[in-house]
Amino acid sequence: MKKKTIILTLTESCNLDCVYCYQHHKTSKRMSVDTAINAIKKHINQSRGYDQVEVDLFGGEPFLEFETIKEIGNWAKKQEFPIPVVFFVDTNGTLVHGDIQDWLLCNEHIRVGLSLDGTPTTHNSNRSNSYDLIDIEFFVNNYPAQPVRATIYQNSLSTLSDDIIHLHSLGFKVTASFALGVDWSIDQVKTKFMSELKKLIDYYICNPQIDPCSLFKTGYLRLYEDRKMAKWCGFYSDMVAINVDGAEFPCQSFQSNTTGSSPNIPLPDFSKVEDWSDPECADCLIANLCPTCYGINHLRTGNVTTRDKSMCDIRKIMALANTNFTARLLENGRLSLSGSELALTVQAIKDIQKSYSEI
Structure with missing residues (x-):
């Protein structure tokens, strides 16, 4: 399936301070509803030849802008798009309670993905002591096909197998990826990683009903x-990222909340x-x-x-x-x-x- 991805940075703010976050230049800036909807309309109209468009509502923490998400979602329900359009929110989960949960349950065209790094100990070490702030059952029960996103960091590598097995025990599928901008060449790190992968292989062999995490895909x-x-x-060809001001980039990693307000590196002609x-x-x-x-x-x-x-x-x-x-x-x-x-x-x-x- 050929898919076009539109990434909207609704806010540069976040309510957590994760140890591996690559967005080192966050501000309090936010995207207006008009900017978001105009960007969606523009790029859907430019998506001939694609089988699907995915609109990713991104941050920072996007649910800090719940009112904007609601307006986008309510607008989308009234549209007759020329091709299938999926809306996706990537969240740390800490704000998904009460009214936000109620609204999501009434708006099944909005999919939600949770970032969760493993056991309470690992997650709290990486992600600002936020484990107990997440209603894990809500995500398990309402988004069973959506894997959680676990980020692998050096300090927790020795518990990688425990962390992934814990996430499976909660009922999640798991997408695991490495923290960016970290030196992974240390011999001790490599030895730990090899040992943890062997433990995971044994776990998956003994539990064939469990869908293996992305490390084994x-x-x-x-x-x-x-x-x-x-x-x-889809970088450049099948993806566009729009920052809070409406400027377009080949992906979100080129935006100023990652590169700084005045990046010195010119963009090539991709x-x-x-x-x-x-x-x-x-x-x-x-x-x-x-x-x-x-x-x-x-x-x-x-x-x-x-x-x-x-x-x-x-x-x-x-x-x-x-x-x-x-x-x-x-x-x-x-x-x-x-x-x-x-x-x-x-x-x-x-x-x-x-x-x-x-x-």
């Missing part, structure tokens, strides 16, 4: 795709980018399996394609763990693949295990 078929044009998100690969990764086997954030790359290096090399061994460890997990699933007859998919998967397993057996 490696798409092996990407391994052999053309690297030059392989991208990790329409002329013919190669999205990093030249330093040209000989890396798993380059196509290695996620990257073009906005953070640009902020740190001045080049959207220059990746954070401190993540290299972490990504290799992930790839190796995925091959071990996939091999065990195949051995247990729990993975059904077509002939061509099976052949490519087995080849990828062999190639990765041969290349990274010494990690």
